[in-house]
Amino acid sequence: xxxxxxxxxxxxxxxxxxxxxxxxxxxxxxxxxxxxxxxxxxxxxxxxxxxxxxxxxxxxxxxxxxxxxxxxxxxxxxxxxxxxxxxxxxxxxxxxxxxxxxxxxxxxxxxxxxxxxxxxxxxxxxxxxxxxxxxxxxxxxxxxxxxxxxxxxxxxxxxxxxxxxxxxxxxxxxxxxxxxxxxxxxxxxxxxxxxxxxxxxxxxxxxxxxxxxxxxxxxxxxxxxxxxxxxxxxxxxxxxxxxxxxxxxxxxxxxxxxxxxxxxxxxxxxxxxxxxxxxxxxxxxxxxxxxxxxxxxxxxxxxxxxxxxxxxxxxxxxxxxxxxxxxxxxxxxxxxxxxxxxxxxxxxxxxxxxxxxxxxxxxxxxxxxxxxxxxxxxxxxxxxxxxxxxxxxxxxxxxxxxxxxxxxxxxxxxxxxxxxxxxxxxxxxxxxxx
Amino acid sequence: xxxxxxxxxxxxxxxxxxxxxxxxxxxxxxxxxxxxxxxxxxxxxxxxxxxxxxxxxxxxxxxxxxxxxxxxxxxxxxxxxxxxxxxxxxxxxxxxxxxxxxxxxxxxxxxxxxxxxxxxxxxxxxxxxxxxxxxxxxxxxxxxxxxxxxxxxxxxxxxxxxxxxxxxxxxxxxxxxxxxxxxxxxxxxxxxxxxxxxxxxxxxxxxxxxxxxxxxxxxxxxxxxxxxxxxxxxxxxxxxxxxxxxxxxxxxxxxxxxxxxxxxxxxxxxxxxxxxxxxxxxxxxxxxxxxxxxxxxxxxxxxxxxxxxxxxxxxxxxxxxxxxxxxxxxxxxxxxxxxxxxxxxxxxx
Numbered sequence: 001x002x003x004x005x006x007x008x009x010x011x012x013x014x015x016x017x018x019x020x021x022x023x024x025x026x027x028x029x030x031x032x033x034x035x036x037x038x039x040x041x042x043x044x045x046x047x048x049x050x051x052x053x054x055x056x057x058x059x060x061x062x063x064x065x066x067x068x069x070x071x072x073x074x075x076x077x078x079x080x081x082x083x084x085x086x087x088x089x090x091x092x093x094x095x096x097x098x099x100x101x102x103x104x105x106x107x108x109x110x111x112x113x114x115x116x117x118x119x120x121x122x123x124x125x126x127x128x129x130x131x132x133x134x135x136x137x138x139x140x141x142x143x144x145x146x147x148x149x150x151x152x153x154x155x156x157x158x159x160x161x162x163x164x165x166x167x168x169x170x171x172x173x174x175x176x177x178x179x180x181x182x183x184x185x186x187x188x189x190x191x192x193x194x195x196x197x198x199x200x201x202x203x204x205x206x207x208x209x210x211x212x213x214x215x216x217x218x219x220x221x222x223x224x225x226x227x228x229x230x231x232x233x234x235x236x237x238x239x240x241x242x243x244x245x246x247x248x249x250x251x252x253x254x255x256x257x258x259x260x261x262x263x264x265x266x267x268x269x270x271x272x273x274x275x276x277x278x279x280x281x282x283x284x285x286x287x288x289x290x291x292x293x294x295x296x297x298x299x300x301x302x303x304x305x306x307x308x309x310x311x312x313x314x315x316x317x318x319x320x321x322x323x324x325x326x327x328x329x330x331x332x333x334x335x336x337x338x339x340x341x342x343x344x345x346x347x348x349x350x351x352x353x354x355x356x357x358x359x360x361x362x363x364x365x366x367x368x369x370x371x372x373x374x375x376x377x378x379x380x381x382x383x384x385x386x387x388x389x390x391x392x393x394x395x396x397x398x399x400x401x402x403x404x405x406x407x408x409x410x411x412x413x414x415x416x417x418x419x420x421x422x423x424x425x426x427x428x429x430x431x432x433x434x
Numbered sequence: 435x436x437x438x439x440x441x442x443x444x445x446x447x448x449x450x451x452x453x454x455x456x457x458x459x460x461x462x463x464x465x466x467x468x469x470x471x472x473x474x475x476x477x478x479x480x481x482x483x484x485x486x487x488x489x490x491x492x493x494x495x496x497x498x499x500x501x502x503x504x505x506x507x508x509x510x511x512x513x514x515x516x517x518x519x520x521x522x523x524x525x526x527x528x529x530x531x532x533x534x535x536x537x538x539x540x541x542x543x544x545x546x547x548x549x550x551x552x553x554x555x556x557x558x559x560x561x562x563x564x565x566x567x568x569x570x571x572x573x574x575x576x577x578x579x580x581x582x583x584x585x586x587x588x589x590x591x592x593x594x595x596x597x598x599x600x601x602x603x604x605x606x607x608x609x610x611x612x613x614x615x616x617x618x619x620x621x622x623x624x625x626x627x628x629x630x631x632x633x634x635x636x637x638x639x640x641x642x643x644x645x646x647x648x649x650x651x652x653x654x655x656x657x658x659x660x661x662x663x664x665x666x667x668x669x670x671x672x673x674x675x676x677x678x679x680x681x682x683x684x685x686x687x688x689x690x691x692x693x694x695x696x697x698x699x700x701x702x703x704x705x706x707x708x709x710x711x712x713x714x715x716x717x718x719x720x721x722x723x724x725x726x727x728x729x730x731x732x733x734x735x736x737x738x739x740x741x742x743x744x745x746x747x748x749x750x751x752x753x754x755x756x757x758x759x760x761x762x763x764x765x766x767x768x769x770x771x772x773x774x775x776x777x778x779x780x781x782x783x
Contacts, residue, residue, distance in 0.1 A: 193512065211484045212512030214437075249437055249484075386637060386669065386781050393642035397649065400553070400601035407597060414634035416593070 001044030004070065006033050007051035016047075033063050034170060034178070038070045046071060049080040054106070056115040057126065058177040061188075064130030065166035071153040077132060079149040084117040086145035103144055123149050129188065131163030158195055161231075165191050168227040175221075190217050190224050198237060206238060210246040222253035335365035343374055346427035351382055354427075369398045373428050380413060381425035388413050438485040438722065439688040442702050445473065445501060446694045449493040451520055453551075453562050455592050457623035457703060460493040467694040470500040472714070474507050476692070479718045481511035485690070487544065491518035493694070496534060505541050518547040518588070521574030522567065531577070539581045545612065548575055550587040552594075553601035561594055575611070586612040591639055592629040599642050607655040615643060616660035617772065619762040621705045630762070636664070637777050644670040652676055662756035666748050667774035668783055682753040683767075686710075686728025692718075700728050703758035704767075730757060730767060740769035742776050 008018040008027050019036070020027040031037050033051060046067045052060050067077060082103055090100040106114035118126070120137045127134055132151040140146050154160070169175060169187055193216030197209045204212075210229070217225035229247045232238040342357030355378055361371035376391035392410050396403060409424040411417040446467055449460035468476065480488060488508050495501050496519060509515050517538060524531055524538070538546060548571055552558035558568035578585045587606060589595070599615070606613050617639070620630045631639065643659055648671075650657070659673035665680040674680060685691070685700025685708075692698055696713040697706075698721055710727045721727055731753060739749045741764060746752070753768065754760045760770035770776070 197512070207482075208511070211481065214484060215481075215486050215512035215514060253437075253439075384781075385634065386641075386778060386783060389634060389638045390641040390645075390669070393638055394645055396597060397600045397603075397642060397645050400598075400604060403597040403601065410597065410638070414638055415632045416635065 001072070002042070003045040003047065004036070004038065004043050006036075006046060006048040006067065013047075017043075034059070034066050036066055036070050040069050041072050043070045043075060044072055045076050045078070047078045049078075050082075052079055052081045052118070053114045053116055054112070055178060057122075060116055060118075060126050061129045062166050062170055062177045064127055064132060065163045066170070068131050068153050068163045069167050073153060073155065075153045076135075077149075077151045077153075079123075079151075080146050081118055081123070081149070082114070083139055083141075083145040083147045084119045084122075086139075087117065090143075090145070099143070118147060120147060123147060127151050129162055129191070130166060131159035131161075133159070157198075161195055161198065162191055164231055164235075165194060165228060168231055169224060172223055172227050174223045174227070187221070187224055190221075190228075193217075194228050194232075198232070201237070206242045209238065210243055214246050214250055217250070222250050225250040226254055335361040335368045335371060339368060339371040339374065342371065342378075343427045343429055346374060346378055346381075347429075351378060354378055355382075367398060369395060370428065372398060376413070377409075377424055377427060380421065385413060436723070437688065438480070438483050438690045439684075440487050440489065441480060441485050441690040441692065442489045442491060443476075443480075443692040444492060444694050444702060445490055445495050445504060446498040447493040448497040449520075450497065450522055451494070451562050451564055451567070453624070454594075455551075455561060455590055455618040455623075455625045455629060457619060457621060457625065458493075459622075459624045463493070464693065464695045466696075467498075468696050468713075470503065472696070473500065473504050476696075476713055476718060477504055477507040477513075478511070479713070481508060481513050483719060483722055485513060487514035487516065489516040489518055489547075491547075494520055494523065496523040498694075502537050502541070505543075509541055515541055515543040516545055516547060517541075517543050519549075519574070520562070520567070521548040521571040522564075524548075524574035524577060525570040526573060526577050527570075531574075535577055535581055535583075538578070539583055543583065545584045545586045546578055547586045547588050547614075548578075550589055550602065550606075551592075553598045553605055557595050557598050561592065579609070584610075584612070586614060588614045588616065590616055590618045591631060592618045592625070593631060593635065594629060596631065596635055596639060599639070599646075603646055603650070603655060603657065606657075607650060611656075613655065613657040614660050615639070615657065615663060617662045617759060619662075619703070619758050621703075621758060621762050631772075633763075633771055633777050636772050637774065640664045640667065640670050640673060640774055643673050647671065647673065660756075662759045662772070664772065664774035665752055665755050666746075668778055670774060680752065680755075682751055683731055683755070683757045685757055686731050690718075690722065700730055701758065703756075704730070705758075705761060708757075734768075738768045740764065740766050741771075742779075743769050743773075746775065748775070 003013070003016040005013045005016040005018050008020050009025050012018045012027070017029060018027040019029040019031055019033075021030065021032050023030055029037060033048070033055070048067070052063070055063055064077075071077065087100075087104045091104045104114070104117070106112050120139075123137060124134050127149070131154045133154040135150040135152055137150075138148045140148055154163070170177075175187065194213050197212040197216075201209045213228050214225045217228065226247065229238070229243055229250060233240050233243055338357045338361035342354045342361060345351075345354035345357060354374075358371050358375045358378060361368055362375060365371070372391055372395045376388045376395060379385070379388035379391055392406065392413060396406060408417070408420070412420040412424050444458065446463050447458060447460050448463040452461050490501065490505060492498070495517060505515055505517070522528065524535055526532060526535075550558065550568075550571060551561040552568065555566075555568045558571070559565050575585050575587070589599070589602060617631060617636065618625055618629065620627050640659070640663060643657065643663065646655065646657055656675075658675045661683065663673050664670070672679070683701070685704060689701055690698070691700065691702030691704070692713070693702070698710045698713060698718065699708050700710070708730060711721050713721070725732070734753050736750045739746075739754060743749050743752075743754045754766075755770040755773055757767035759772045760767045763769075763771035
């Protein structure tokens with residue numbers, strides 16, 4: 001019977017199906033570990049060495065569920081991954097050698113960073129959720145401490161449901177556990193609610209079970225209820241007739257797709273100002289490890305992770321600061337010059353020209369409050385009330401503490417104190433803002 | 435079959451605050467509030483509708499002694515739960531707050547909403563009529579956070595707190611607190627008409643929210659306007675949560691409001707003339723599934739639209755925006771002066 005070796009890299013096993021997602025590996029099959037191009041119940045053995053730590057906790061559950069799918073009943077799984085405790089302690093030594101840090105953090109190359117580190121209890125928990133029965137977890141290696149995890153395809157109903165829910169969610173495209181932030185990839189409460197509802201089915205009846213599942217799923221993503229209903233009907237656990245209106249309702253809710261669209265939005269690159277977005281991306285790996293550290297505060301040795309994270313953050317924000325300072329210096333000068341020109345034109349009643357200069361100033365430096373203020377006044381002078389309101393909103397966003405100082409002119413602009421409008425249709429020249 | 439996506443249930447009108455903008459004039463309990471047995475029965479009936487989520491609020495919900503029994507009954511039947519409070523009784527300096535907090539945590543609500551009506555004590559406490567209310571609300575938020583309960587802040591805009599929005603954003607950003615901004619209305623209630631936003635102040639709020647949405651990533655500051663914060667603007671982007679588009683008032687379509695005396699409305703914000711009945715006389719299942727009830731939106735016809743809404747191309751789907759705000763602005767739920775599009779057109783945009 002076949003063995004599949006997932007994430008083989010350049011280490012090909014004779015006799016096994018070697019599989020890797022990168023073309024460079026020259027594997028027998030090029031595929032994603034979460035979507036194996038293999039039939040269900042077709043493989044005797046799955047091996048994945050040093051892959052799980054790259055997938056994140058959510059990704060690990062979905063990957064294990066997918067590997068379980070292809071295993072024949074009774075099929076075996078072997079997984080090897082760094083042992084978190086000893087790996088952290090080694091990295092916590094003063095001046096840790098580079099290999100100790102790499103064992104913990106992965107390599108600083110795209111795709112090689114570690115996103116999740118396990119101890120035996122974590123591994124067992126993750127495997128449970130993927131419907132695998134743990135056989136044994138053995139620790140090995142001094143310089144490179146590993147956990148060697150052996151499991152078998154679980155057979156109970158709960159194991160089967162959990163595994164098939166995860167593969168079902170993935171197949172339905174509800175989420176991408178590798179790309180989504182961890183809290184979005186978390187459909188585990190929904191899985192729990194479904195398993196609990198099925199357990200209580202004999203006691204509570206089909207309607208309560210259906211309503212419970214729909215209720216639990218709909219808030220996170222109604223498509224999860226759709227997947228669950230289809231699975232439970234196909235599996236003969238729920239009769240199709242009473243389920244039909246609930247399935248229809250799940251589909252209606254899914255078509256509105258509020259949670260899904262929200263998730264899709266969140267998956268986009270953060271639309272933060274350039275340098276901040278880049279920093280977030282670079283910090284991602286550190287953040288996931290920092291989270292590991294926070295999730296397991298008992299392990300004092302994880303302290304260095306925190307320091308590492310903080311140092312990386314400080315370093316990056318210092319670099320950011322320098323870049324911003326470097327660019328901002330010249331750009332802010334330009335903005336100040338344009339503002340001064342705009343104010344002069346405004347004072348001479350050349351409103352159009354003033355608008356050009358002030359607009360340029362705001363474009364050079366969105367944080368130039370004087371330009372924003374004069375743009376608001378100019379809009380008032382030109383009778384463009386809504387534009388004025390937008391500039392006042394922007395001005396107050398730049399300096400929230402000026403709310404009281406600005407309220408008189410904003411009241412004129414919003415019609416609260418209409419008579420006073422003419423007072424504010426002139427430029428502000430002073431640099432000293434309220 | 436029509437499901438209730440969101441049911442807001444005022445379990446008591448008793449309140450430990452007398453906020454100046456309270457639309458429900460909360461303070462004393464309503465005469466004839468539901469008994470504990472009636473409330474549990476209603477919880478069962480709601481779950482059977484089906485109802486996907488119930489928001490329990492007041493008055494102040496923690497002043498009702500069986501709040502936990504009601505919440506637990508809903509939760510046990512798979513109904514998602516939201517609790518909405520002014521936070522005073524979750525302030526750890528208040529006796530019994532620790533135990534209350536543990537009960538809240540055990541219920542695993544989707545979120546606990548806490549009202550924040552200002553960034554500064556002067557404004558928040560002034561609107562809420564109690565010195566120290568802001569500090570207590572923040573202590574409640576912090577202790578909910580520490581307990582691992584997701585917190586949402588809700589800000590109700592009046593003349594008094596409008597310009598506090600940027601300062602409030604600074605305080606809320608980066609804390610994982612979902613923030614809803616909504617507009618106070620003057621449909622009866624305790625609200626002083628002078629405190630209601632002018633249409634241009636309303637537009638200012640929209641303009642600021644639009645800026646905040648561009649400036650802050652959704653993860654850093656998940657701020658959104660409630661259903662009453664303007665629609666179909668040509669200048670401002672989407673102010674609803676990302677991915678949501680305005681599809682008209684949902685009162686009675688998938689939203690339901692229940693008063694502490696069993697009175698039922700499509701939305702609790704609506705004035706009393708929109709009462710559909712009382713669960714004491716007719717079970718909620720029968721009321722909800724009655725095709726002749728909740729006529730406000732279920733029996734909407736474009737001919738009902740009034741004022742500028744009648745001529746608006748969005749009228750048939752928008753149905754006049756937030757019915758409560760429309761009602762407050764014109765006396766009709768189908769004619770809304772608090773509309774970004776209408777304001778923009780009146781200023782020649």
